[in-house]
Amino acid sequence: MGTYVPNTREEQQEMLKAIGYSSIDELFSPLPKEVLLQKEVLLPKEELPNRSFHIPEGISEYEVRSKMTKISEKNIVFKSIFRGFGAYNHYIPAIVKQVTSKEEFITAYTPYQAEISQGILQSIFEYQTMICELTGMDVSNASVYDGETAAAEAVLMCVEKKRKKIIISETANPEIIETIRTYCNGLDVQIVIAPGKEGKTDCEVLKTLVDQETSCVLLQQPNYLGQIEDAEEVGKIAKGKDAKYVMSCNPISLGILKTPAEYGADIAVGEGQPLGLPLSFGGPYLGFMAATEKMMRKLPGRIVGETKDSEGRRAYVLTLQAREQHIRREKASSNICSNQALCAMTAAVYLSTMGKQGLEKAATLSMSKAHYLANRLCELEGFDLVYSGAYFNEFVTTCNGNPDHLMKQLEEHCILGGYPLAGKQAGNILWCATEMNTKEEIDELIHIIKEVAKA
C-alpha cells in the first residue's frame, strides 16, 4: 500500500509510549464502541457484517499511474473541437502552465497570514485589476466558483426588501438560469424569464416585465446562441425602473467588444475558463465578478486590498472582511470561503502573456474563424444561419438531417462538431470556433459533412 506517513512503526510506538498509550486503538477510546467499524476491511463485501468499509488494498505509484492513465484513455481527445456552449477551447501559452505549476502556489492555503502570503495576495490584487480593466468596472473580488455561481451570487446581491423580482433573459445560458433557480430555492424571491425574439432578448416584452419591484435584469453578452445583444437598450430598460443591471460576459470577447461598464452594467460576471484554463470536463473553472464602487460592500467572497506594513512598505491583505461568513456568520453576504484562487492566478498570467494586443488577436481570430465556418457551412444544402444578427464566435445553424447522426459521423474523424440543441431549438446546431481552428481544419470539416450528405 502507498503511504505518505513518514513515521516508522517504531517511531509511532515511541510516540504512543510518550503519551502513555500502549496501542493506536487507545487513541480512539473516546469513540462510542457502537460506531467503530469492524476490522476486516479487506474482506469481500458480501462476507462483511453491516459495518463494512470496502476499499481495495493500496497500490504503488507506478501502478496508480498506469491505472489512471488507462482510465483517461477511455476518453476521446478530439483533434478538432467546434463546440463551445460555456466551455471554450482556446490556446494556453506554455508559460501559463509552468508558472501556475509552482509548488508554493499550488499547496498554499487561503492567505490568512499576510506576512508570508504576499505572493498570493499580490497575484490576486493584480488579477482584480485585470478584471476591472476587462470589464470596465470599479472593483472585482478574488473569484467565485464559476460563471454560473457568479451569476447567481450577482442577482442575489441586488435583491432588496421591496425588490424581489429577478428578471433573466431567456437567451442566457440555460445552466446559468438553472443555477440561479437553485440558489433561490429557499428564498423569498421571484424569478421571471424574459422571452427572446429572433435569437435576442425581446426588449418590447422586457419593458412590460421590469417594474418597481424588479431587483435586477440579467443579460448574457454574447448570449448563449452567440448573438450580440442590444445590451445598451436592455440596460436602459432596467435603469428606467431603478433596477440593477447584471451582465454575464465572455472574457475573450471583451478584448474587442463594448465593456459591461460601457453598457451601463452595475455588476459584470462571467466564466473565466477561456483565460488559460483547460476544458477539464467542466472544472475547475473560474467565476469572475466585478461591480460598481457603490456595490462594493455587497460583493461576496475574498477581496484583496493594498495597505502598508509596520515599516511603511506596500503590502496586501484580505480586506472588507466584515462582509464574510467567518465574521458575520448567518448575516454574511455569502457563505463562500474557498474560491478558485489558482484559476484566478492562471487568468492573470494568461492576460499578462497575451497583453492587450494578444487578447484582441484571440478575440478577432475567434470571431473571424467563426464567420468563415458559418459561411462555409451555409454553402451546404440544409445548413442556414438561424439568426441574422451579429455574432462573436458562436452561431446556430439548421442541419440537413439528424444532428446527432452527423455528430456521430464527425466523431469517427476525431472531430467534435457543434452542439445539437434541444427543446425549442431541436434540430439546430450551436457551433463555435476559436483561434485553435485552422482554415484547413474547417475545410476538412466541410468536406466530411459533404461526404456524409452524399452517403
Next chain:
Amino acid sequence: MKLIFEKSKAGRGCDILPSCDVPIVELDDNMKRQKELHLPEISETDISRHYTELMKRTFGVNDGFYPLGSCTMKYNPKINDEMAKLPGFSNIHPLQPASTAQGCLEVMKTTEKYLCEITGMDAISFQPAAGAHGEFTGLLLIRAYHEARKDEKRNKIIVPDSAHGTNPASAAMAGFTVINITSTKDGYVDLEELKKVVGDDTAGFMLTNPNTVGLFDKNILEITEIIHKAGGLNYYDGANLNAIMGIARPGDMGFDVVHLNLHKTFSTPHGGGGPGCGPVGCKESLIKFLPLPRVEEENGVYKLILEREESIGRVKGFYGNFLVVVRALTYILTLGGNGLKYASENAVLNANYMMHKLKDIYKMPFSEPCMHEFVMTVEDLKKEKGVSALDIAKALLDYGIHPPTMYFPLIVHEALMLEPTETESKETLDYVIEILREVYEEAMTNPESLHQCPKKTPIGRPDEVTAARNPVLRYHF
C-alpha cells in the same frame, strides 16, 4: 516589490498566436469597446521572473510545517497533479457525448463508490465546488426532503456555537432560520440545550465531528437520535473527516447528509484558496433530491442522468471541479482502505503527541485526548503579559512555521488550533514543540519582543484597519 503593471513597457509582449488564415471579420464600430484596455506589456522573461518573485513570497506545504487547524494541510502528493494533467482528462470538453467521456464518468462513479464506503452514505454528488458550497447543497436537500413530505413548517437549522462560520451562513442562504446552541464547558454539544430547542419546526442539525475543538462527541448517537425523534435530519460537516477514515463513519452515527472537503482529507492542494471540491453525500431517502446531472452505470457503461423531477437542480455549471476528483481518486487508489485508516491513525497520533508535549506550559481548555487537532488558549498569557494568540502566531513566522488557526473556535478565547496531519515526521513535531516552548518562554520573559514579530518575513504586520477603511482594491494606471 513591483506590481506586474509597473514592469510593463509600451511595445513589449509575447508572440503567441498565429496570423489569421481566413478573411478577418471585425465588429461594427458601435459594438467595439471604447475604453482603452490596460494589460501588462511585458516580455516572457519578466513574466517568469515576476511570478518567481511572487512564489518566493508565498508559503506552501512544501515550505514547512503548516498546522492550520480545520484545514488539514497535509502533503499534496505530486502523482495526483500529474494524473490531473493527463490530456485524457484535461482536454475533455464537458459537453462531449457520454460515449466519448467514459473515462471521466468512471472516475466520478468510482470515487463516489469509495467515498460512500468511507462515509457510510448511499450516493454522492461532486457538483459543489467547495465545502461551503457543499453545505448549501446539503441544506437544500434537507429542505427538499421536508417539502416533499409537505412538512413545511420546518424552517430552523440548529448549529452549535463551535461551528465554522460557513454553517450558519449556508443555512441562511438556503432560507433557514439559524438557532445557535451553546456547548458544554467540556466542548461537547449540550444535550439539555439541544432538547430545549428541537421541535416540529426543526429542519435539521449541523455538526462537525470530531468537533472544532478536536473532540469526538461521545454523545453522538444520542444527539442524532434527538434530532431524528423530533423529525429533523442530521448534517455532517466533513471538515474533520481526516480523524476517522476507516475507523467510524458519519452514516453509522445517524447522519443523513454529509459534505467532504477533497482539498482537506483527500490530499488535493488548496491552490492558495481554491479550487476545492465539496462533494455532498446522502442516505437513500434523499438521493432523488441530489443535484443533476448524476452519473449512473449499467453493465460497465456510464451515462449522465440529466432530468429528475425531484432534484434540487444544479448548483454549478457542468459536473463540479472534475480535476480535483481525479486527484482524490489517485490518492484513494494509492492508499487503499487500510492506508486511509493508517493516515487517520497517524493524524490522531501526531496531534495527541504534540498536545501531550505542550500541555505542561500551554493551557489546553479541554483535557480529553484529542482527535486530529487540538486547541490551546493563551488567555492567561494575554492577561499576565499582554501576549496574544496573534503575537504567538506572528513569532512562529520567523521560524519558518505556518501559524495555527487563530481565534477559532469562537468559544475559546485567545485560541490557537493546531492540526499537524499525518504527513509530518516526529522530528518535525519535536522541532515545532521546541520552538513553541521557546516562544512561550520568550513571552514570559520578554513579552515586548513578541509584539515586534515577525522580523524575517518579506513584510512586517500589515495595517488592516486602513486597508478596510480606505479600500484600494486595484492598481490605477
